[in-house]
Amino acid sequence: MNMLQSQQPVPVHAFKPDKATGSNAFTIARSEGGLVYESDVLLPHRKAYYLLVFVRHNRGRHWVDTMPYEHHDNTFYFSTPTQVMVKEEPTPSWGTFLTFTNEFLALQQNAAIRGLPLIQNPHNGHELQLAAADVAFVEEVLAKLEAEYQAPGPWQHQMLSAYLTVLLTYLSRLYTEQFTGAEPSAEKQLLKTYQAKIEECFRELHEVGAYAELLHLSAGHLSEVVKAQSGKPAIKHIHERLVLEARRQLFYSYQSLKEIAFDLGFSDASYFARFFKRETGMTPAEYRASTREMYQ
Structure with a gap:
């Protein structure tokens, strides 16, 4: 695994707007076997945004904080802006990538998203195991999100927020089952x-x-x-x-x-x-x- 070789602090990677759609706070992209990682993520870094990845198929290993994660098929990975990440090597990936910023979460229409367990991440988690029914649900919602993302219109932001709320609420239920197991008093x-x-x-x-x-x-x-x-x-x-x-x-x-x-x-x-x-x-x-x- 590569380490930083200077005395500089761990770098923070800025959010990259989608030039094709003009989106500057939320993106969704699909990879069908591409090497989606750039060289700078092969060094330790933080992201100045939330990253959520549904991996249909990928092999390899990456690190979050000081924990290694072997890649598994049909798994949902997520990270918050505070976590330190590094990927060991570029490997082909089949999956869907979601990114959004704190500014996106600050919008009034996204108020329901901000407090979800997956976003708050009190257990500093990173990986959700999905059963077959979970995979089917996640893929369906991601397909709707992607279709809406590619079709700009006057109601696009509201529709994206609605679909994202459904997806993250569903995943937050899995989060509480896998990390906490109980509703909070x-x-x-x-x-x-x-x-x-x-x-x-x-x-x-x-x-x-x-x-x-x-x-x-x-x-x-x-x-x-x-x-x-x-x-x-x-x-x-x-x-x-x-x-x-x-x-x-x-x-x-x-x-x-x-x-x-x-x-x-x-x-x-x-x-x-x-x-x-x-x-x-x-x-x-x-x-x-x-x-x-x-x-x-």
Whole structure:
């Protein structure tokens, strides 16, 4: 697997508008055996948009964060803008690719999409296994989406949003079955809201009290609900998100410890190193060396 060879941070790939249709916030494309990946995705990167791929047939392997995924037929893959990705090698692919931006989700007509589990992705997942009935449903909706996408008109945006809402709602039901297994209670919803706020602010806010203030709650109440729903102290969720981002950068980039610490909101690199060792049992340097030795 290729690694970044400079001390630059993991690059972020911008959304590419569809020149043929003029779409600048949503695209859908089908591949029938093409090499759809460009060379720059063979290096670690993030995407500044959501990517959803229904793979009918493909072989190979790619990575999301520090998790390898072997490609399987009739599988739905999805990623959010925060995740670090890299593909090991270009391989022919048969499938359908959907991309859309945060600006697309911000449109009023897409309000129902923003809160779906597949989009919020609280479990940092990436892969959905589809049964035969699921494959048939997904293929039917994707065909309707693609047909509408290729036929611009005054109602096109509303139709695209409607079909996409149906598709992502269906996939979100599969997501909850494969990752959570239950409908969220009010307390569970608070946990999800807390996790979403951490996702937004973990670089700047490292204390539970700061999140409680954002949510207009007392720190005690927030801590109590989070501990009851997740089995972990509220501060642990913040620390785990910081460690996840640190692992990403240590694994995929050659940024210095000081640069990573500063990016994560630590003013002192030595304090960050102690924090990382306390949470993982390894120093940042030990983690970087051991993981690269394991996966090279």
